[in-house]
Amino acid sequence: MTATDFEPVIGLEIHAELQTRSKMFCGCPVLDPLVSEPNVAVCPVCVGLPGALPVANRRAVELGISVGLALNCQIRDFLAFARKNYFYPDLPKGYQISQHEYPIAFNGHIDVPGPTGRVRIRRAHLEEDTAKLVHASDGTTLVDFNRSSVPLFEIVTEPDIHSAEGAMAYASAVRDVLRYLGANSGDMEKGVLRLEANVSVRERGTTDLNTRTEIKNLNSFSSLGRGIELEVQRQIALILSGGKVRQATMGWEQAENDRDRVKLVEQRIKENADDYRYFPEPDLRPVPVSREWVARLRLELPELPTARADRFRTAFGLSAADAELLTADRALGDYFEAVVRGVSTPKVAANWMLGEFMRLLNEGGGELSSVKVTADALAELIREVEQGNVTPSSAKSVLADMFASGERAPAVIARRGLTTLRGADALTPVAEKIVTDNPAQVAQYFAGKENVFQWLVGQIMKATKGQADAQQTRTTLQAVLEARRPK
């Protein structure tokens, strides 16, 4: 057997903090981890003082149900929490309030664009985040309780993924859904969206589920892909050399000989399944989840990215790749649709958005909400090009000005004198001058070298800084040359 006889079998867990104003079981605010001081959003409930009582956050439950519905899950008709008992310094109560036997959402799926296809969702449950340990440079470890008890939604797949690319495509599709619903910002660098992969390998053509390992702390899509690739290679090499994969949690370690290279090592061998001594949370009695509530949340679901991309393809004639790019972000999709309403050809609007607009957007930091050009103003610029008032190349620099100043296209075009040169009155003098200034080339043209004509067009364009109407330049030049053709 060789390495190519094996196929990876991958299941993913996505841990998404839910974007609520307050925490899961108390009224403390949820703060931006990158800008807030440590330990400023704390109360007796979320630091685990004895006797403090949790109250479930209704908005967090709603967001969880909405995400479950968007992932085609069944929604349980009651909400029940369980205690997951373990000791760790980031868990002040000595247990985490989670859902065990009765996740709020289960038996769902998502259709991932591309070769990955359908990935089944086994379950998705609500829980509270842990506090955050901060390892200081002097060797001490500090605890920041701002994150303690922030609402967390854990989405667990069946082992339906068979490549690192597939895992990244799945995670990206789920992130798009979370962002569309306003459930999570998707900012992985803030740690609000975290990934874990369960990886095993099997002989191609078989359906066995072999011993799997778990890769934790995957904090970007690229580390997810890289981690899976390394682990699959490690397991295959182990099996081919006669070894056996052990159930373990894998962790990153720098390679001994090269500090820039990382590798995966067995961090913790699991002899038995973890025993968390789950039991029903006595401080939170189960409550019914009414079908009317679920039906209302289903009605409130926005059009989701995949459905929207399909519609962009069929209604606007876009390629699958363009449609995907324009729908990955909900606000960008909204912006595009608003531009389309003001132009005659959606495809042209897409080219502007994905070309010059995206370039300027990224240059300015990538925040659509801070862009000074409204969708209406971009549509107006595109119409100016379509009507021939400004050439496509001039229009690009007009858009750059609009980004900088917020001015409308006609104002920029007038101020910078960029109106397209059109009509015989404007173009004939330029053509006459070019023909007079280049007698050698004109002689070649009359001698039958047809491609000199294009060179002369180029000279006119250069002289007018690209503002001459291309079609009219050709007809005007033709007329000027014919008038001088030797008899």
Ligand SMILES: [Zn+2]
């Ligand atoms: Zn609190």
